[in-house]
Amino acid sequence: MKRTDLMAFLNDTLAPNQIRDFCPNGLQVEGAEHINRIVTGVTASQALVDKAIELGADALVVHHGYFWKGESEVITGMKQRRIKALLDNNINLIAYHLPLDVHPQLGNNAQLAKLLGIELQGGMEANPVSVPVWGRLAEPVSGEAFAQRIERVLGRKPLSSLVRSERIETIGLCTGGGQGYIDLAAQQGLDAYLTGEASEQTIHSSREQGIDFFAAGHHATERYGAKALGEHISQHFDVDVTFIDIDNPV
Structure with a gap:
């Protein structure tokens, strides 16, 4: 091609x-x-x-x-x-x-949500294209159970701040370095917020605003958009496409 x-x-x-x-x-x-x-x-x-x-x-x-x-x-x-x-x-x-973060089907957010059983409902921002999104679990789970799900699906134990933890149903989500959106998630009354990274102040935001927080790794949360995009290309063109995952603990 x-x-x-x-x-x-x-x-x-x-x-x-x-x-x-x-x-x-x-x-x-x-x-x-x-x-x-x-x-x-x-x-x-x-x-x-x-x-x-x-x-x-x-x-x-x-x-x-x-x-x-x-x-x-x-x-x-x-x-x-x-x-x-x-x-x-x-x-x-x-x-x-960012275009690969936000794509509604192939994007990092959409692909991670699909893997974790989160049904996306819309964007968290008022902008026409919102980087952070939110969704619902088909069945509410405890914070500990959701952390175990993340570990099972992504192959790594997330950093977790479990402050309400008895029942999680609504979850804000932004793959990669999206920890700054935790305050927006709390303002919107979401039960939990999931991203790739954490900053020192993120844990205080979680504790003081009563919102469970999960940091599952910048790389680990963003493996899936590039992979899905490659598969999308191969479905439309006669070209060989290979996804390569270079391990990164961050």
Whole structure:
């Protein structure tokens, strides 16, 4: 397939122009014009780039790419080595950050909610495109039971602050580094809030506002959008797509 066809398909699917972000979404590093093999993953780390080279990929599609706002503009050190490896091997780097978080079917939030049995009801923000979302469990569970479910599904024990814990039914959700939305979840009267990371003040917010909190890992909560997007691509194009999970304990 042509790179232009892939980009048109991805931009139409993820609509990056509908949300403001901290990085460029779409094609970040230009490689081969014709694409036969795609590798997908969470972060365009050197390990994932090396795996894409090993597999002979023509494109690497990720959630966390490069060129973040506020970082140094110079291409040296780690950034230089990553980009040089992509250019030397003619690999396209394609990244979608918030657009891949918020997509209602393929997004990180939607995929994680599906895995954990949360039926999404809508966004937590008043914006047309809300980054944090909320939903309901089909059957209420205790905080301890929900923590055990997270551990079973994601393969890692979450950091938990269980302050009400007897009955959880409504849950706010934002994969990755979304701990700052816990206050919004509490204001909206949700029983619990789930994200990837925690800050020192997050636990105080949980305790003082009476909302259960779960931090299940930035990487662990965001494995599933890139994987789903790759499967979506393979359903529409005759191209080989492989999801690679580079382990990250954070």
